[in-house]
Amino acid sequence: MRTRNAPTAAVLALSIGLLATACGGDDDTDTTGGEGDSGGVSGEVTMWTYPAIADEPTHRAFWNDTVAAFNAEYPDVEVTVEIFPWADRDQALTTAIAGNSAPDVVYLIPDQLPAYARNIEPIDDYLSEDEKADYRQNVVDSVTIDGQMMGAPILQSVLALVCNKQVFDAVGQTEYPETWDDLLELAPTFQAAGFDMTAYGGDVANSLNLSFYPLLWQAGGDVFNEDGTEVAFDSDAGVRALEFVQQLVENGYVDSAQLTTEPPLEQTRIAQNKVACVWHMEPQYLVDFWGAENVVVRPPLKDAEQIQYGTVGSLSMLRSAEDKEAAGAWIDFVTSAERAAEYDTAGRFFSTKESVGSLYEGDPILGELEQYAGLTTVGPLNAHAREVMGVLAPEIQAVLVGDKEPQQALDDAAEAANALLG
Amino acid sequence: MTVSGIAVASRRSLRRREARVGLLFVLPVLLLFLAFRFGPAIAGGVLAFTDYTIGAETSWTGLDNLRRMIDDPLFWRALRTTLIYSLLAVPLSILASLGMALLVRRSFRGVRLFRSIFFLPVVTSLVLAGIVFTWIFSEGGPWSSLLGAVGLPDGSWLSDTALVVPALVIVAVWTRFGFGMLILLARLQDIPRELEEAALTDGAGAWHRFRYIVLPELTPALYFLAVIETTVSFQVFDTVYVMTGGGPAQSSYMLVFQLYDQAFRYFDFGYASAIGLALFVMTLVVALIQRLTLGRDR
Numbered sequence: 066m067r068t069r070n071a072p073t074a075a076v077l078a079l080s081i082g083l084l085a086t087a088c089g090g091d092d093d094t095d096t097t098g099g100e101g102d103s104g105g106v107s108g109e110v111t112m113w114t115y116p117a118i119a120d121e122p123t124h125r126a127f128w129n130d131t132v133a134a135f136n137a138e139y140p141d142v143e144v145t146v147e148i149f150p151w152a153d154r155d156q157a158l159t160t161a162i163a164g165n166s167a168p169d170v171v172y173l174i175p176d177q178l179p180a181y182a183r184n185i186e187p188i189d190d191y192l193s194e195d196e197k198a199d200y201r202q203n204v205v206d207s208v209t210i211d212g213q214m215m216g217a218p219i220l221q222s223v224l225a226l227v228c229n230k231q232v233f234d235a236v237g238q239t240e241y242p243e244t245w246d247d248l249l250e251l252a253p254t255f256q257a258a259g260f261d262m263t264a265y266g267g268d269v270a271n272s273l274n275l276s277f278y279p280l281l282w283q284a285g286g287d288v289f290n291e292d293g294t295e296v297a298f299d300s301d302a303g304v305r306a307l308e309f310v311q312q313l314v315e316n317g318y319v320d321s322a323q324l325t326t327e328p329p330l331e332q333t334r335i336a337q338n339k340v341a342c343v344w345h346m347e348p349q350y351l352v353d354f355w356g357a358e359n360v361v362v363r364p365p366l367k368d369a370e371q372i373q374y375g376t377v378g379s380l381s382m383l384r385s386a387e388d389k390e391a392a393g394a395w396i397d398f399v400t401s402a403e404r405a406a407e408y409d410t411a412g413r414f415f416s417t418k419e420s421v422g423s424l425y426e427g428d429p430i431l432g433e434l435e436q437y438a439g440l441t442t443v444g445p446l447n448a449h450a451r452e453v454m455g456v457l458a459p460e461i462q463a464v465l466v467g468d469k470e471p472q473q474a475l476d477d478a479a480e481a482a483n484a485l486l487g
Numbered sequence: 488m489t490v491s492g493i494a495v496a497s498r499r500s501l502r503r504r505e506a507r508v509g510l511l512f513v514l515p516v517l518l519l520f521l522a523f524r525f526g527p528a529i530a531g532g533v534l535a536f537t538d539y540t541i542g543a544e545t546s547w548t549g550l551d552n553l554r555r556m557i558d559d560p561l562f563w564r565a566l567r568t569t570l571i572y573s574l575l576a577v578p579l580s581i582l583a584s585l586g587m588a589l590l591v592r593r594s595f596r597g598v599r600l601f602r603s604i605f606f607l608p609v610v611t612s613l614v615l616a617g618i619v620f621t622w623i624f625s626e627g628g629p630w631s632s633l634l635g636a637v638g639l640p641d642g643s644w645l646s647d648t649a650l651v652v653p654a655l656v657i658v659a660v661w662t663r664f665g666f667g668m669l670i671l672l673a674r675l676q677d678i679p680r681e682l683e684e685a686a687l688t689d690g691a692g693a694w695h696r697f698r699y700i701v702l703p704e705l706t707p708a709l710y711f712l713a714v715i716e717t718t719v720s721f722q723v724f725d726t727v728y729v730m731t732g733g734g735p736a737q738s739s740y741m742l743v744f745q746l747y748d749q750a751f752r753y754f755d756f757g758y759a760s761a762i763g764l765a766l767f768v769m770t771l772v773v774a775l776i777q778r779l780t781l782g783r784d785r
Contacts, residue, residue, distance in 0.1 A: 156751040162541045163756075180754060183543050270732045322626050325646040325735040452753045456561075463736035468648060481561075 107141035108388025110395045112170040113158070115151050117220065117378060118412040124148060127411055135398050142391040155180075162383070169386035170396060174376045175207045176274065178215045179448040186382040187213035191393025196401055196418075204417040207377045207443040216379030217400040220414035223375040224279070225437045226363040228342040229355050232260050241361065242342060245283070245309055245368045251341070252318040261340045264333070265310055267324035267465045269458040274374045274444045275345040277461055280306040285369035288445045288453065294486060296453060299479035302369065307464055307471035309368075314465050324465045330354075344373065348430050349413045362433040365440050375441025377417060449485055456481040532767075534760035541754050552761035561737070561745060562762065566769075569741040572652050573720035576659040580716050581709065583660050584667025589697075591668070592675050602672070606665040613662060617729030620658045621645065624730075648738035651731055655739060658726050663719065667712050674708040675701070710781040714774050721770050742766050 118124035128146040135144060147168070149157060155177065161167040162184055173181065189197070192214075200218060208216045228241050236258045242248040252262035266276050278288060286302025289295070297303075313319045320334045334340050336354040343351075348360045365373035380400060386392045398404065402418040409416050409424060415435055416424055425431035444450070460478035463469040469477070535552055539545045556562050591602050608616065624630050626643040635641030644654040678701060686696045724743040727733060733740035733748075742762060750759035 159541060159751055159754060181541075184541060268732055269734050321646065322643070325643075325731070326621065326625075328625075455748060455752060459734060459737040459740070462734050466646060466648060466735045468736050 106139055106390050106394050108391035109143045109145070110170060110386075110388060110392045111145045111147065111168045112172075112380070112395070113147050113149055113168040114172040115149055115154060117172070117414070118408070121148070123411055127408060131399060131404060134404075135395060138398070139391070139394055142388070142394065144395055162385070165385065167383050167385050169388070169392045170380050170382055172219075172378060173216055173381045174378055175443040175446055176272065176376070176450065178208060178210060178379075178381070179446055180451060181381070181383075182210050182215060182448070184383050184385070185215045186384045186386065186389060187215060188217050188380075188382060188393070188396060189214050191382070191389075192217055192397050192400075196397060199402055199418045199420050201417060201419055203439075204377055207446070208379050210446065216381035217396045218377045218379045218417040219400045219405045220378040220409050220412065221375060221417050221438060222347060222378070222414055223434050223438050223441050224275070224344065224347060224373045225365050225434055225440075226342055226344050227346060227348045227351060228361045228363055229338060229340065229351075230359040230361050231338055231355065232341045233361075236260065236341075241363050243364065243367055245366060248342070248366065249309075249312065249318075252313070252316065255341050256316075256318060259339070261320050261334055262318040262342070263313065264323055264335055264340050264343050264345070265313060265319045265465075266327055266345060267462050268327040269455075269462060271327060271458075273454050273458055273461075274376075277306065277310065277457075278444060279344060279365070279372065279374050280309060280368075282372045282442065283366055283368040283370050284309075288450070289447050293445075293447045296479050296482045296486070298457065299475040303475050304471050305368075307461065307475060310461070311464055311471055315467075325462065347413075348434060352430070357430065360430055362430055364437055371440055373437065373441050374444060375438065376443055378414070449482075452485045453482045456485070528767075531760045531763050534757055535764040537757050537760075539756045539760075541756075548757065552758050553764075555758060556761050556765060561740070562742075562765075564737060565740050565742045565745045566765075568652065568739060569721060569723070572656060572659075572723060572739075572741060573717060575653065575656040576663075576720045576723075577713065577716045579656060580660045580663045581667055581712050583664035584671055584712065585705075585709075587664055587668040588671035588675055592672060602668075605668055608662045609665040609669075611662065613725035614729050616658060616662050617726045620654075620661075620726070621730045624654050645731055646735055648735055651735065651739045655723070655726055655730065658730070659720065659723065662726075663716065667716070670708050670712055671705060674705055678704045706781065710777065713777050713781055717773050717777065718770055721766060721773075 114128075116124060118127060125148065128148075132144045132146065136142070158167070158171060158181075162181075167184070178185070197214075204218045204221060205214065208214050208218055226242070232255070233239065233241070236255055238251065238254065240247075240251075242251055248262060255262045281288065281298055281303055284302035284306040286300045286306065287297050290297045314321070314324065320340070322328060323333065330336050330350070331354070335343060335346070335351070338355060338359075342363075344366060348362050351360050365371050380396045382389065382392045382396060399408075402416070402420050405418065406416055406421045406424060408414075409421075413431060415438055416422075423432070423435055425435050445453075447453070457475075457478040460469065460474040464471055464474045536547060536549060537545050538548045538551075587605055591598055591605065622628050624644045626641075626646070628643070631641040631643060644650040682700050683696050686700055691699070722743050723741055724747065727739055727741055727744050728747075731739040733744050743766070746759045746762045746766070749755045749762065
C-alpha cells in the first residue's frame with residue numbers, strides 16, 4: 066500500500082510546490098546599507114520616468130550620472146530609475162498602484178495630477194525653501210491642487226506656431242500667418258500649389274490640449290466654468306473654434322488622413338514637407354524632416370486671445386512610498402536648478418526656475434520658442450478633465466467627418482460631460 | 488464473495504485510485520485557474536457593486552453602477568455596435584473557416600503548406616495585424632486603390648462611420664478563419680469516405696452530399712466554433728484599439744473598449760466592472776441560446 070501511495074503523495078507535493086512557487090512573492094530582504102551621513106536619510110527609491118530625452122543612451126547616461134552624484138551626498142539611498150515608453154503609461158501606473166507595486170516617484174504632467182491626486186504625497190515639505198522659492202509662480206500654480214504642490218516641476222515645454230520655410234518659398238509667400246483670418250486667407254494659395262495650410266490631429270486618442278483646446282482658448286473660451294462645476298466649451302467661442310476647424314477640413318486645407326487616425330510622423334504630409342504651418346508640435350521634432358534652416362518659429366496664433374498649450378513636467382511622490390524622506394531628498398536633488406537645467410538642455414525643454422534664466426539665447430529655434438513661454442497654459446486642472454475630453458473628442462470627430470454641425474456636437478458633448486461632473 | 492465479484496471490486500478500486508492520481512495531476516492547473524482566473528472574475532463581479540477607484544475608500548454602492556449603465560447612452564451604443572460586429576464577424580468567420588477547410592480537405596501536392604499558410608494569421612499578433620490593416624484600409628492604400636480601380640468610392644474605410652465596422656469584420660475573419668479551419672478539418676477527416684462514395688454512387692450531387700452527409704457530421708464542431716467565435720467577438724479590443732480607437736465619432740466603440748476607457752483612462756473600476764458583468768451575462772445568454780439551437784443532443 067505504501068508503495069502504491071507514493072506516486073499520489075509525490076503528485077500532491079508537486080502540486081503544492083508548484084502553487085507555492087506560482088503564488089509566492091519575492092522574499093529577498095532589503096540589504097540597503099545602514100544610516101547615512103545626510104541626516105540619516107536612507108532607503109530605496111524607485112522612480113518611473115519616460116523618454117523626455119528622446120535619445121535613450123543620453124537619457125540613461127543622465128540618470129546614471131545623477132544617481133551617482135546623489136549617492137555622493139546620500140550614500141545610504143539606493144535609487145533605481147526605470148524608463149518606460151510614453152504609450153499606455155497611465156494604464157501601467159494605474160495597474161501598479163492597484164497592485165501595490167507602484168514606484169515611489171513618478172513623472173507626471175498637470176493633466177494627470179488631478180486623477181492621481183489621492184495617491185500623491187504633497188511635495189511642499191520635502192523641497193528645500195530656496196528651490197521652492199525659485200519656481201516661477203505660473204509653474205507652481207500648474208502643479209498645485211488645494212493649495213499643495215502635487216509634484217516638483219523639472220521641465221516646461223512650449224508650443225507656438227511652427228512654419229516650414231521651404232513650403233513658403235515654394236509658394237512664394239514671405240508673410241507668415243498671425244491670426245486665424247490670415248491662415249484662412251493664405252490657405253487657398255497653398256492648396257493650389259499642392260500644400261496643406263496646416264494639420265489637425267482628430268484621432269480621439271490624442272489630447273485635445275494639442276488640437277482643439279488651443280483654438281478654444283484663442284477664441285476666448287474655456288473648457289470649464291470658473292468653479293469647475295460645469296463645462297463651458299459649448300459657448301459661442303467654442304462654436305467659433307469648431308467652425309474654424311470645420312472650415313479647414315471642408316475646404317481641404319488639412320490632410321484628411323489625420324482626422325480619424327494618427328499615423329507615425331514620418332508617414333504624414335508634415336514630414337513630407339507638404340504642410341505650411343502646425344501648432345501642435347514642438348519645432349525641435351521637425352528639424353529632422355524639414356531641416357533646421359526651414360523651421361520657422363512664430364508666435365502662437367491669435368483670435369480673441371493669443372495663447373497656446375505648454376506643459377510642465379514634474380516628479381511626484383506617491384503616498385505608498387516607504388522611504389518618504391529618501392524619495393523627497395531624491396526629488397529635491399533632481400529638480401534643483403542646476404541639475405534640472407542640465408536635464409532641460411539635454412531634452413530641449415525650458416527651465417521652471419527663475420534663477421536659470423534663458424537656456425537657449427541665440428538659438429534660432431529654441432531661443433525663439435523660449436520667448437513664448439509666458440503665452441502658454443497647461444490646460445484645465447480638473448479631476449474630470451480626461452473624462453470630459455473622452456466625451457468631447459468623438460463629438461468633434463463627428464463634425465470632422467461631416468456627421469454633425471459644431472453647435473449640435475458641442476451641445477451633445479456638454480450634456481454628456483455635465484452628467485459626469487454631477 | 489465470488490471470484491467475479493472480487494474482480495469487479497478490484498477493478499473499481501483501481502479506477503478510484505486512477506481517478507485520484509488523475510485529479511492530483513490536474514490539481515496544480517485547477518488551483519492556478521481558481522486563483523488567477525476564477526478568483527479575479529468573482530472579484531470583478533463584486534467590484535461592480537462598489538465605487539472602487541485607486542487610492543480612495545471603497546464603499547458598497549448596490550445597484551448604482553448597473554442603473555448608471557442602463558441610463559448611459561454610450562453603453563447602449565457600444566452594445567449595439569458590439570452586436571452588429573458580432574452578427575457580421577461570427578457567421579462570416581465560420582463560413583470562411585468552412586470554405587477553407589473544404590478546400591484543403593483533400594490530399595494533394597503541397598496541401599500541408601497551404602494549411603500552414605492559412606493558419607498563419609492565427610499566430611500573428613493582433614496588434615501587428617491591426618497596424619498592417621490600418622495601412623491596407625488607409626486612403627490611398629491597397630484596399631481603396633482596388634475599389635477606385637473598379638469605380639467604387641476610394642476613401643478610407645476607417646474614416647467612414649458606416650464602413651469602419653465592416654473593415655474590422657474583415658480583419659476579424661482574416662485573423663480567425665485559420666483556427667476554425669483547423670477544427671473543422673479535424674472533424675471532416677473523421678467522416679467515413681464510404682458514406683460520400685455511396686451517396687455519389689446513388690447519384691447525389693456535391694451540394695446534396697455536403698448538405699446531408701458532411702454538414703450533419705460537422706454540427707458539433709460548428710456549435711463549438713459558434714460559441715468560441717461569439718465569445719471572441721464580444722471581447723474584441725486589440726484591433727479596435729490599434730486601428731480606430733473606437734472612432735470615427737464612436738462608430739466602432741465597443742463594450743470592451745468602453746470597459747477599458749472607464750478602468751484605465753478614468754479609473755472608474757466599479758463602473759468598468761459593471762460593464763464586464765453585463766458582457767459576461769450577455770455572452771452566457773448567447774451561449775445558452777446557441778446550445779439550445781446548434782448544440783441540442785450533443
